[in-house]
Amino acid sequence: MVAAQRDLLKIGQLASASGVSIATIKFYLREGLLPRPTLKTSRNMAWYDRSFVDRIEVIKRMQARFLPLRVIKQLLSERPQMTAEEAQLVAELRPVFFAQATRQGKPVEERELLGRFPRATREQLELLGAMGLLTPRTRRGRRFYEADDVRLVEALARSQDAGFSIDLFPLEDLGHYVELLGELAEREVRLFARNVSGRVSRAEARRLVESALPASEPVLLLLRRKLLLRAAEKLQERRNS
């Protein structure tokens, strides 16, 4: 028993390890935000494993973002893995989405791309490639970029024209986007598969994929604006308090 409990925490230890009160933990347990205790050794003695500390960390972070309990509960209950049917749906619809996301356009050779956007350098293209944000193909020793890659290089060049120079805003900063938009993208794909699988026809699912970008992009941008406003406010409050 002692050995089994070595990595288990009493509720008081869990509270101090996760920086919340015992009352808060009881509340989370009651609301179903936390699973049942890992081990009960008597009616009044319950033990919690280390995963509870992480989970409370996540709940705290979501509450700091003003997410209501009902939403937090749903986010926490997401299964991380897809079912076989969901995976099958993703496999079938991926080419449909690919056609939407990359759109038509002639591939452009690297030399031409650099000529078209004089601010872009070969080194920058290399770094964006290493981050998986550009995916050129090599044909007969020459590198070609598809239309979506060309558009990204163009958008970055425009933002440099607007004053967001590489000197002030290093390309490495894009790592934050890759990290967080990457996580969001994975959840979006999983959610799409889960919400749609077995509930609409394949033809309808295909139609949804075809309109996914025009339907979601305005929402995404408006959410970001709101969250930027809130972030600026919050960072200021935190300093003032």
Place this chain on the structure above:
Amino acid sequence: MVAAQRDLLKIGQLASASGVSIATIKFYLREGLLPRPTLKTSRNMAWYDRSFVDRIEVIKRMQARFLPLRVIKQLLSERPQMTAEEAQLVAELRPVFFAQATRQGKPVEERELLGRFPRATREQLELLGAMGLLTPRTRRGRRFYEADDVRLVEALARSQDAGFSIDLFPLEDLGHYVELLGELAEREVRLFARNVSGRVSRAEARRLVESALPASEPVLLLLRRKLLLRAAEKLQERRNS
């Protein structure tokens, strides 16, 4: 000494606790991705505290996103706190950004808003408000929504028109965006302050804020498209392997 080492791990324990090899940890240490050991008790015996496990977790996640070491290193070295000058800059520029992000437009009363978008219900507005995504003001007992809130309700109604009905895609799913775009927004504000503070004039900083949205939004959307493509591919590979 034993007491001091109770929560400290030897390199082998750290390796198994974080699911990487000892060689990987040595590599991370050499590359400066991990700080020096917490405690050295002899030339060959080093001890690591629990925070190393979390940090290795973060490094692994970033590597899974194909981030190059150089970028991971930069992300890990970000100071979470702003300096006093950076906070001052944010405070000064917040109204400038506010004007950009909310734009002009007449506030609309809730009743009119619901009339304009028949798909929206009072309950949906409540939930979006609880998530901090709508911020109506009450004047003489009536609720008014500013232009940016109206645009969000409109964008959501359009996405419902395109087939993304509330039945299939519950509004609670937006919690993922609040969580991850919220974290991204905080980093964006901090990075902006850090990159700009003391390096450009106030007038130039103001001009950058004024063009921040048009400069960054196309980049953001293109990155998301790329990351969605990659996510679909990755989720499929993970199942196939």
